[in-house]
Amino acid sequence: MNAETLWSWQVWAVLSAVFAALTAIFAKIGVADINSDLATFIRTVVVLIALSAVLFATGQFASTGPISTRSWVFLVLSGLGTGASWLCYFRALKLGPATLVAPIDKLSVVFVALFAVVFLGExxxxxxxxxIALIAAGAVLIVWKK
Known part of the structure; x- marks a missing residue:
């Protein structure tokens, strides 16, 4: 049994949320004394090294067949989106409190839902x-200033 089927998607999603929360805390501390773009670069290098180690250790670098042009295009676009998101996120953490930056960042859930309806037909x-509306309302309430 491989790691993808070991647990349900819900377990992986919760783990993703936990690691994302830790990322915000660690990033806020780490970006305090350096440029946010440099901090993003360091984080990216660490992610690349760690993921490479996982792929090598699990034998997943072995070719499973050709990758279609369509897959390449959308994975490159996804990578560019991730990079842009990380640059913006680290800049926001550099300038603002994690307790306000993270909830606004989680508006991505709302955007995913809207984009999934428009582009994926979900x-x-x-x-x-x-x-989805409660997530949006929660983010607004957290940053609302009296």
């Missing part, structure tokens, strides 16, 4: 839309 349920 249709969230009524409960899904309610949850």
């Amino acid at each position: 249709r969230p349920s009524l409960n899904g839309w309610l949850g």
Whole structure:
């Protein structure tokens, strides 16, 4: 059994959220005394090294077949989006408190839902839309100034 099927997608999603939360805390501390773009570069190098080690250790660098042009295009676009997101996120952490930056960053959940409807044809349920609206409202409430 491989790591992808070891646990459900929900477990992996919760772990992603935990690591993202730790990332915000560690990044806020780490970016305090250096340029935010340099901090993003350092983080990127660490991610590249760590992921390479995982791929080598698990034998996943072995070719599983050709990668289509479509896959390459969208993975490159995804990488560019990730890079832009990280640059903006680290700049925001450099300038603002993590307790305000992170909730605004989580508005990405709202944007994902909207983009998934437009570009992927997904249709969230009524409960899904309610949850998405609550995430948006929560982010607004957290940053609201009286």
